[in-house]
Amino acid sequence: MGKIHCQHSVLATFLMLFVCLNADATPLQVVTEDSSYSALDGDKVVGVASEVVEMTLAHAGITDYHMALYPWARAYDIARLEANVLIYPMIRSSAREGLFKWVGELEHVMPSFYKLRKRRDVLVTDLQDASHYTVGVVRDDSRQQYLEGKGFSRMVVSANNLDNLRKLISGQVELIPMPEREAREQCADLHIDFEDLESVFTLDELSKGLYVALSASTPDETVQRITAAFARLKQNGTVDRVIAGQ
Known part of the structure; x- marks a missing residue:
């Protein structure tokens, strides 16, 4: 019985080592x-x-x-x-x-709602105002989750923020939430002037x-x-x- 127990102990140790080595080897x-x-x-x-x-x-x-x-x-x-x-x-x-x-x-980020500057009909002074407009969000992004929790129901879901910006430009959505850095770079990617956008409300709770x-x-x-x-x-x-x- 002692010999069998010893063999089992050696085998168990070998198996544990094998599992650990393979876990480390996983890319x-x-x-x-x-x-x-x-x-x-x-x-x-x-x-x-x-x-x-x-x-x-x-x-x-x-x-x-x-x-x-x-x-x-x-x-x-x-x-x-x-x-x-x-x-x-x-x-x-x-x-x-x-x-x-x-x-x-x-990095620490603070998103804001952006609209097209020319859309003077889009008026946002608080979160409740924003909920009345169509908002472009990224699927499973924290901004989508946050706005859902605040009762936003007019959200248009995209795969990424660049698609959201395209939808803002085409009029498919009226607001998009993103940090300034991201808004500037997305505008550059689409070859549009960042000044064509206007920040209308800062989402402090998403800072x-x-x-x-x-x-x-x-x-x-x-x-x-x-x-x-x-x-x-x-x-x-x-x-x-x-x-x-x-």
């Missing part, structure tokens, strides 16, 4: 959306936030990863449902707090940090390495310089 999925922070250049994901993420993984000693750009709802589902996934940039909210392991803040996060079932050792690497880059000012485009 990290890195997912993001098309935004002012990340974009696709040919077959490569680029942008200021993507640069920060690549620097973080390099400092963490993680080289086996695949970076891909998806519509936000798809990227969010991958990170929410699968293991070993890094997602960015994502607003950290109370509803999402327990769903992910949070690495660190890229939150944009984060890098990991799926909840990502191994703790991986989380610790990535979090520590990001913290070093944040502390020495690298994150802020890259995000600012310096």
